[in-house]
Amino acid sequence: MKKIVLLALIIASFFSCQRNIKNEKDNVIAEHIDFDIPKINANKVVNDKADLLGYWVGEFDVNEKAADTSYKYDDDYSKKITFSIDKIEGTKIIGHSVVGGNIEKFEGKLINYTDDFEIHVKEPNSKTSNGKFVLNIAKNDSILKGDWVPYTKSNKVLQRKLSLKKKFFVYNPKNKIMFNYFDSEKFNVIKDTFYEEDSLGNTISSEAYEDQAYFTTTDTIFHLNPSTELFNKELVENLSKGDIFILRNLIFARHGFSFRDKMLRRYFDNIEWYMPVFSDVTKELTDIEKKNIDLLLRYEENAKEYYDVFGR
Known part of the structure; x- marks a missing residue:
């Protein structure tokens, strides 16, 4: 049976020395625009x-x-x-x-x-x-x-x-993600060979084939909260690159950060609670979130790259 291999791709760091959020492609944050915070009226039905x-x-x-x-x-x-x-x-x-x-x-x-x-x-x-x-x-x-x-x-x-x-935008550190991240544009071609064997285990024939391995996450992301739990290196060093990538960006999404990266936008836009509001949320990060971001970034480059369909 063909092995399905899921490739985790290295994502560029999101922070400068001032902890600015960086874009994967051009390494700059969204242009900062000063605007007046609206004096939000609590009425959802409009009459005035x-x-x-x-x-x-x-x-x-x-x-x-x-x-x-x-x-x-x-x-x-x-x-x-x-x-x-x-x-x-x-x-x-x-x-x-x-x-x-x-x-x-x-x-x-x-x-x-x-x-x-x-x-x-x-x-x-x-x-x-x-x-x-x-x-x-x-x-x-x-x-x-x-x-x-x-x-x-x-x-x-x-x-x-x-x-x-x-x-109404409200920061909620317990906002959850309910589905895995999958980037169809980031993949690698995996070459392998299928062997057909007889009842004695002898090879009858072989056939070379290619599979595409994609950048994705595992179900681990549903059980961890980078906004309320202080991560340690024993935990993070066993995460995939995809898991680290999404757990790190989940922090920014909860603070209403407007993602420039297309695939991140597509992922978080499908989450009901997510609201794109701000171009820079670094000043809003909690101490736990800052520490987890630093730790996640240190391990992201060297995280395991290959996982089978079960995330092992």
Whole structure:
């Protein structure tokens, strides 16, 4: 029977000497954008313009009806977005969006109709990847819907549709992950040979074959908590690279860090409690989390690389 081998890949360190979170590909943190923390209104149902203040979270999906059929959809077809309404001054609305590891300010106007509110805001037009939002919410409703339209059309920047619900960010060190991380883009080709034997154990024939071994985690990640348990070297030295990678980034996810790495975004975006809110959370880390991050980083490079399907 073919052996299925799971390859754990070395992931670049996430910290500089100032403990800044680094991106796997370009080794820089997301551009830091200063913004006003919204004076969050606790009402999830909107009847007054003050009820709009706060974080609105949901899917940032490609709008297929508006997309040119010649466009080539990238792997970021769907992302999670946090649309933050920070201030409302008369008819002027000010805020910022957090999506794909990027934070962009926006401002525009709020129209107060008899039965609904309409929001028209624009991001800075200095970037070709930016655009404008047109959103609407009926009064006595809790879902903000609409579109984002890019300033420049291309096969990588597509018009998006949004359906958002108001959420409140709360750091919870006990937030859990419920499924394994699997990176289909990181693999190695494993060469092996299949041997057919007779009843006496003699080889009748052999056939060379190739398998793909992927970067993944084991079920160990479901039983460890890097935010509340102080890890020791005996524990960490037996973890796979994938386990270390996710346990380390779980700490940042709990603090609302907006990941730039596509596969990390895809993994955490599918977790209900996760909210991308901040570009840098290093000042929010607890003492236990800082110590665990340091320990995990020391062992990540030399962690075991190969695991079979059972994680042995």
